Amino acid sequence: MVLYNVRATRLDDTFAALADPTRRAILARLASGEAGVMELAKPFRISQPAVSKHLKVLERAGLIVRGRKAQSRPCRLRAGPLKEVADWAERYRRYWEEGFERLDAYLGKLQRLEKAHARKSTK
Amino acid sequence: MVLYNVRATRLDDTFAALADPTRRAILARLASGEAGVMELAKPFRISQPAVSKHLKVLERAGLIVRGRKAQSRPCRLRAGPLKEVADWAERYRRYWEEGFERLDAYLGKLQRLEKAHARKSTK
DNA sequence: GTGTTATATAACCGAATGGTTCTATACAAC
């Protein structure tokens, strides 16, 4: 019997970080250059600590890195995890292109990528 | 002053659904053909109702559709939302390719895509 | 030193998440 490995991967944190529209908007903003917390917070109706929390989530997911410049902690985008997301989704390309059927060639491949040996604990 | 629109989009549900490794494993399994709940549950140490819950999340995100065949409710993969994910991530491709700097050409484009007018309520 | 600015941290809150067990429903088999 094949048991799937449900160990948390980098993808877990990345997808979770991207599930929030505020965080995606922050990434979009950072794509045009680094910015401090105040500047990032300006477009939203949420408090500064809420933005700081979002930034911590993005940082833990490796989507941003933070520097130091006087009192400011400028954030910079790190797109590496986004490449992992793109690569992951890309594995299903044939599926959305070939009309939902007959992906049997992918059978072994996709399963090997996400599965592993039996485990006794969830985490 | 520019306010970002943080309205929930389809991407919200898609990314949230993909953040769980069990659900990604289910999608991988479904890439090789439709399957019932019992069959999908087999590789995991979680209960059948837990799997049913995961399937409901995937269904709400549009990642699967469910049929009916005797007592079974076979699930089929719908990769449409995965294309949206791939397209979204793809917008950052130059960023992970061009060494993290100088993406100024993207400035206007990415921001227009995620922003909107000021809103007074969060939802 | 004082004051100001930028950010983080703490404490709290309500809602959502991911799991459980127990029960109900729907269909097939007999």
Place this chain on the structure above:
DNA sequence: GTTGTATAGAACCATTCGGTTATATAACAC
């Protein structure tokens, strides 16, 4: 009809999440 099988739903629970306000820290300006 009864029994068995596949699935969903309800109730519950602990944890996480996204927000808040109030406070603390850090670095500059004076």
